[in-house]
Amino acid sequence: MDKRAYVLEFEKPLRELEKQIDELHQGALESDHDVSADIAAIEAKLEETKKEIYSSLTPWQRVLVARHPKRPYAPDYIAALFENFQELHGDRQFRDDRALIGGTAMFHGQAVMLVAQQKGRDTKENIVRNFGMPNPEGYRKALRLMHLAEKFGLPVICFIDTPGAFPGIGSEERHVAEAIAVNQREMARLRVPTISVVIGEGGSGGALGIGVTNRVLIMENAYYSVISPEGCAAILWKDRANAAKATEAMKISAQYLFEFGVVEEVIPEPLGGAHNDPAQTAAALDAALRKHLAELLPLSSDELVRQRYDRFRRLGVYTETTT
Amino acid sequence: MAHFTKPKLATSGRKKKSIPEGLWTKCPVSGEIVYNKDLEENLMVVPKSGYHFPIGAAQRIKALIDEGTFKEYDRNVKSADPLQFVDSVPYPTRIARYEKESGLTEAVICGMGRIHGIEVSLAVMDFRFCGGAMGGAVGEKITRAVERATAGKNPCIIISASGGARMQEGIFSLMQMAKTSAALARLSDARLPFISVLTHPTTGGVTASFALLGDVILAEPGALIGFAGARVIKETTKQTLPAGFQTAEFLLQHGLIDQIVSRLEMRDRLRDILLALFVRQTGTETKAPAAPETAATVG
Numbered sequence: 001m002d003k004r005a006y007v008l009e010f011e012k013p014l015r016e017l018e019k020q021i022d023e024l025h026q027g028a029l030e031s032d033h034d035v036s037a038d039i040a041a042i043e044a045k046l047e048e049t050k051k052e053i054y055s056s057l058t059p060w061q062r063v064l065v066a067r068h069p070k071r072p073y074a075p076d077y078i079a080a081l082f083e084n085f086q087e088l089h090g091d092r093q094f095r096d097d098r099a100l101i102g103g104t105a106m107f108h109g110q111a112v113m114l115v116a117q118q119k120g121r122d123t124k125e126n127i128v129r130n131f132g133m134p135n136p137e138g139y140r141k142a143l144r145l146m147h148l149a150e151k152f153g154l155p156v157i158c159f160i161d162t163p164g165a166f167p168g169i170g171s172e173e174r175h176v177a178e179a180i181a182v183n184q185r186e187m188a189r190l191r192v193p194t195i196s197v198v199i200g201e202g203g204s205g206g207a208l209g210i211g212v213t214n215r216v217l218i219m220e221n222a223y224y225s226v227i228s229p230e231g232c233a234a235i236l237w238k239d240r241a242n243a244a245k246a247t248e249a250m251k252i253s254a255q256y257l258f259e260f261g262v263v264e265e266v267i268p269e270p271l272g273g274a275h276n277d278p279a280q281t282a283a284a285l286d287a288a289l290r291k292h293l294a295e296l297l298p299l300s301s302d303e304l305v306r307q308r309y310d311r312f313r314r315l316g317v318y319t320e321t322t323t
Numbered sequence: 324m325a326h327f328t329k330p331k332l333a334t335s336g337r338k339k340k341s342i343p344e345g346l347w348t349k350c351p352v353s354g355e356i357v358y359n360k361d362l363e364e365n366l367m368v369v370p371k372s373g374y375h376f377p378i379g380a381a382q383r384i385k386a387l388i389d390e391g392t393f394k395e396y397d398r399n400v401k402s403a404d405p406l407q408f409v410d411s412v413p414y415p416t417r418i419a420r421y422e423k424e425s426g427l428t429e430a431v432i433c434g435m436g437r438i439h440g441i442e443v444s445l446a447v448m449d450f451r452f453c454g455g456a457m458g459g460a461v462g463e464k465i466t467r468a469v470e471r472a473t474a475g476k477n478p479c480i481i482i483s484a485s486g487g488a489r490m491q492e493g494i495f496s497l498m499q500m501a502k503t504s505a506a507l508a509r510l511s512d513a514r515l516p517f518i519s520v521l522t523h524p525t526t527g528g529v530t531a532s533f534a535l536l537g538d539v540i541l542a543e544p545g546a547l548i549g550f551a552g553a554r555v556i557k558e559t560t561k562q563t564l565p566a567g568f569q570t571a572e573f574l575l576q577h578g579l580i581d582q583i584v585s586r587l588e589m590r591d592r593l594r595d596i597l598l599a600l601f602v603r604q605t606g607t608e609t610k611a612p613a614a615p616e617t618a619a620t621v622g
Contacts, residue, residue: 165531167551167559172569175579177530177550181504185536188505189512204488204497205531205550212501226488226497226528231555236410236490250493251406260405262494312505313466315498316459317405320397 008064010053017046054272057221059253060244063229065221066200070275072282074101074116074159074199080282081289082107082114088148091140094174099130099162100138100210102145104154108290110297113149115142115210116159119200132201133166139179139209143186150192155293158196158210163228165206180209187212188312189305193296195289198222198254198263199274214308215292216262218254219281220269224262225252262315264292342367342377342451350374366586375543375586377523379425380432380449383482387590388445393436397467398428402460406493414491417453425451429460430485433468435477439594441602444472448484450524455485457529458492462499465533469506473513478601480593482520483534487527500532507536516600518593521548521571521580539596540580541589542571548580 006014021042028035057065065071078085082105090096102115117134120126142158149156165176187194187210194213201207202224218224225232232246233239247253254266267288270277296304347358353372362369366386367376384393401418408414422428430452435444446468448455457465465481472479488496510517519537521530524547531550534540542548549569557564567573571583584592 165550167555169556169560169562169564169568172549172551172556173577175535175574175577178535178579180531180550181500181533181535184501184504184532185508185511188501188508205500205528208497208500209531212505224494224497226493227490232490249406249408249410250490252493257494260494262498309505309509312498312501315502316462316495317403317492318458318460318463319401319403321399321401 007069008061010061010064013049013053014046017042017049021046050272058244058248059223059251060229060247062221062253063223063243063247065273066219066223068273068275069121071200072274072278073121074118074161076278077159077199077282077285078105078114078116080279081286082112085114088145089141091137091144093140094137097130097135097138097141098128099132099166100134100142102142107157107293110293111152111154112293113145113154113156114159115145115156117162117207117210119161130166132162133164134162134206134209135166135168135171136174136176136179139165139176139183142210143179143183146187146190146194150190153192155193155195155296156190156213157289157293158194158213160196160198160202160207160211160224161200161222162203162206163201164203165209177205180205183209184212188308190308191301191305193293193299193304194308195292195296197267197285197289198224199285203228212308212312214296214304214311215264217265217267217288217292218257218263219267219274219285220254221273222254223247223252224254224257225250260315342379348376368586373544373585375523375545377450377484378586379451380427380447380482383447384432384434384436384445386586387438387593388436389438389440393434393445395432395434396471397433397464400460400464400467401428402458402489402492404491405459405495406491408491408493410491417491421452425449427452429464430455430457431461431464433464435471435475438480438590438597441594441597442475442477443593443597444468444475444477444479445482446480447482448522448529450484450486453489455483455529456487456489456496457485457499457532458489458496459499461489462496462502465499465503466506469503469510469517469533472515472517473506473510476513476515478516478518478597479507479510480518480520481533481537482522483525483529484522485525485527485529485534487529497528500528503533504536507533511538516597518596520584520589520593522546524548526550526552535579538600539582541582541584541592542574542580543586543589544571544583546571548574 024035024039085105087103119132120129195215196211196213198218229243229247230240233242257263258266270280274281350369350372352374367378404414431448433446516538518539521542
């Protein structure tokens, strides 16, 4: 295991055990002592500690896993699950937003349209990808591709992974809120099957802008929230440092969202998060997508539109007294 | 538009607008002193400067709707506490306080009424209740107002004043954006007009859903309208915000809104727009036009 995988604060005990193992290896090279028994003992402890930490992640720790720099991003899933991805660029109005990509692909012999938010792996790529925060043109490109999908009868699969839509001057000047609003309205009446998967961060309106779909799935450690934990903490607790508190109060973890009926399925991740075994994660996502697509494909366009309307229509809790 | 003086616009140190209390009020733009009674009679618009103070939903409805024609709906739809949310105080305690302080049951009043004889489905938000934030109750009431318009073949008018989604209801608040937008898709498919009126302030999740989906979007002068907060944008981008950023005037220039309309002219303007988009006069009777034959081929 690449030790750089343990980068999160709560993974500190794992980092320390890794260090001990390294030191033993190093010592063994420099002398003739047989340390294999010691190493095995620490490795066993490492596995045990991993299980301990990862099987009882707090909601905030899950948020950190969802933001893990090694977490699989949309292109990783696209490469693993789909064939013949043809990326289609641009909103035909302003420019090509690299934080939101899309295009046609084959999924088990079925042509589909993919729409995905994309973060960068390093600083250089993150500048290109704008840290996965789309501008209005990203949402407009997404809508263009979804209309294209509708025209040619392709199901749409959206990968949601954004801290939020970009809060910038140009983004406001080109009306990002309008772009997100229009996407929701237009997605509500798309006449093809639509599925979205929250694979990492489901950051507020920026996520919902590609999330009004027949089915909404979420990875086990992903989150979906009306505001970032830090943003909520800054407003209600007057301090961003209270993000863990805000995370718990808002109940943004996958299991809650499933209980609330906001998502149809939670896709399991390997111990410690998707990045610990991307292939296993991709296989679980593949199975879930196949299942939901198979359920939606037989439905007529009218049924799809009605089902989607009813799905979102019932979300929300209020009281109503009769007087 | 020369009906009012253009307010001085600033992105920093913007004065917090609130409904004035006491005997008289100083206009923050011109400095003129206005008696509150006169201000109220003028719909909280300062006569000379044209500065718009906030106004409650009930007063607004009174000013817009033909006398005696307003019928309120869904008054009993109120906020629940789906997350058992507690920050410094429990969420239900906050709600009780907003109810008491504002005298309202929720951050929006919905109903049917006539504007110069034209029957409309109306939703009017009130910033005094939880900053007009949209939670499950607001989302449900607005959705019903849109559905009522669709079912009754009436135009829909929503007057927004909101800080955005209501954090205390978490993901349920976010989903109200999808719910209201989906309802507006059906209204649009039925070829019924939706006029969205943006007032100070209209921000966050409300802009990213129904408020910016109007067939026609009007705004009151000087209204703050935007998705992300100015502070967040400054912190994220480290850039200086342009003068007048996120004001109605700025957004008119940038092509988002159709018109800036003084509150004093709003009622007549809504009629004028509905006359063009919706009403076909047949003698004294008014009725909605038949949808064209091609109505089925949308999108």
